[in-house]
Amino acid sequence: MELDDGTADAVLLAASGRSLLIFTSAGCATCRLARQVLPVATLPVERLYWVDAERSGGLVQRYGVFHLPALFLVRDGDFLGPVQAPLREPALVAAILTAAEREPEELP
Structure with missing residues (x-):
């Protein structure tokens, strides 16, 4: 599912379980690889959410995205940080499980 500046907060706060928030850009070769690899990988998350970094500058700024792709773990509306x-x-599985052990924070 695609999220943007206007939809991300409501969707992430309402989502139960683990969600992987993935920032990508059309011009990024590694981002294109992420769009191929992540949907077919068996990851310990219930869902993947995609954000086009070029169109969602507010989210990019709030999450402190510096390099793409950028992945963040959210569980039950709580922010668990970068993956x-x-x-x-x-x-990826190991990094997600490690992030899942962090103390939850409010979404950025």
Whole structure:
């Protein structure tokens, strides 16, 4: 599902379980790879949410996105922070499980 500056907060606050928020851009080669790899990977999340960084500057600023793709974990409307891992399933699973152990914060 695609999110933007106007929809992200309401959707993320209402989503139960783990959600992976993924910032990408059309001109980013690694982002195109993420769009191929992540939907078919078996990850410990209930859903993937995509944000076009070029169209959602407010979210980019609030989440402090510096490099693309940028991944963040949200659980039951709480922010668990960035997920930093190569776009390979075992590394992503480990990074998501590590992020899931963090103390939750309010969404940025």
